Amino acid sequence: MLEDLEEPKDIKSYFIKMLRENEDLAKATIKQSSWLAKYIWDNKRDVLKRRKITWQMLMSAVRNSYPLALSWILDKFSWKDLLEFIEKQLDQMVVIIVR
Numbered sequence: 001m002l003e004d005l006e007e008p009k010d011i012k013s014y015f016i017k018m019l020r021e022n023e024d025l026a027k028a029t030i031k032q033s034s035w036l037a038k039y040i041w042d043n044k045r046d047v048l049k050r051r052k053i054t055w056q057m058l059m060s061a062v063r064n065s066y067p068l069a070l071s072w073i074l075d076k077f078s079w080k081d082l083l084e085f086i087e088k089q090l091d092q093m094v095v096i097i098v099r
Contacts, residue, residue, distance in 0.1 A: 002086065
């Protein structure tokens with residue numbers, strides 16, 4: 001579902017710079033996670049909607065991925081693995097809602 005989503009290197013660079021300039025603000029912004037949810041939603045909205053995944057579900061899954069998103073930005077975790085984690089979260093939510 002998310003596996004072909006291109007890594008947003010411009011966003012990653014932005015956060016690396018922000019972490020150097022104001023680490024507390026950068027971490028708070030990364031943790032807030034709407035930037036990542038928006039990127040995914042803007043590129044995968046149709047696929048997500050077909051799977052019955054809402055914006056709110058995506059926000060929840062992305063918020064849960066904060067430590068991994070920060071690790072991705074710091075080059076300690078891959079983009080592919082971050083997306084896999086988010087996708088697993090979404091799959092679990094869909095199973096719960098469908099039941």
